[in-house]
Amino acid sequence: MEETPVILVTAGYDHTIRMWDALKSTCTRSIPYTESQINRMALSSNKHYLAVAGNPRVSLYDVFGTSEQPVLNLDGHKANVTGVEFTQDYKFLATCSEDKTIRWWDIYAGSCRRVLDNGSIVNDLAIHPDSRQELVISCDQKGRVRVWSLKRQEILCQAVPQSDVAVRSVAVSPNGQLVVAGNNLGQVFVYRLTIDSSPQTGRIVELEPYINFDAHDGYKITRVLFSSNGLYLVTCSADHSAKLWQLSERVLPAPNGSREGVIQPGAELVHHLEYHLRWVWDAAFSSDSGYLVTVSSDMRAALWDISSGTVIREFKGHGKALVCVALNDATG
Structure with a gap:
């Protein structure tokens, strides 16, 4: 496989990882994965490695290699791995699982450096x-959003958007200032993440409620994700659709003659992305935030033009539900 500036990968329940020529909608490489279904994938920032989360193993593949075998297997989880993400320098990998733990892996050593015990099923992370902060954000089946210190291996703060309603997915804005969580009732909760460090008090980390809104009318949210430029938020759902949002602030007239107006945050629906015939499970933005790929139980992946909200290409070939996608088209 020749190196290409666009790496697009899809997988799900048919035990096959497929890599695509995004411009021609043709499959360029197919890798069998017979151990289990595939739950989530991530691409390293240098495009060389693909992390595949199954049950219970995490496997790393050489994107530009020819072997069907992984270059590294990460064993340690005891149940379905539900989330996986590389650090920006691709030296470390974070994973979470239905075994109620979060694991921090050293890629070069091929070993687990940290195990964080969450006490309940972890759905996403x-x-x-900002790598200097050494923070991981998780969400779980008991409805909690937690901020963890990797160095201290402890919870710094947590929020419970709605008691006993599972939070399915969590995302952090590119500037690190917002945390977004989507739950099983179709609701989105946005928090300001504040980090205050001082010699006297040490570091204080807080999740401050910012805005919440009903995104999918009671249908389960399967994924929330920010675009690379931070301007867009996508929500995927069991209602067979995805929605593209813009978070914004407007200044309301000041009450009682005060000179300072009141800032009111809001979420504006940019596009209701209706194309798939079944659940939409996952999404991935292009590096310029101009395009979006979604995958669905209808066995299709769709490439969307964000400016128009229309599908410009589709990718067919999988034999069962598609539940995860990874995309890296960065040029620098």
């Missing part, structure tokens, strides 16, 4: 974009 996100790594804070």
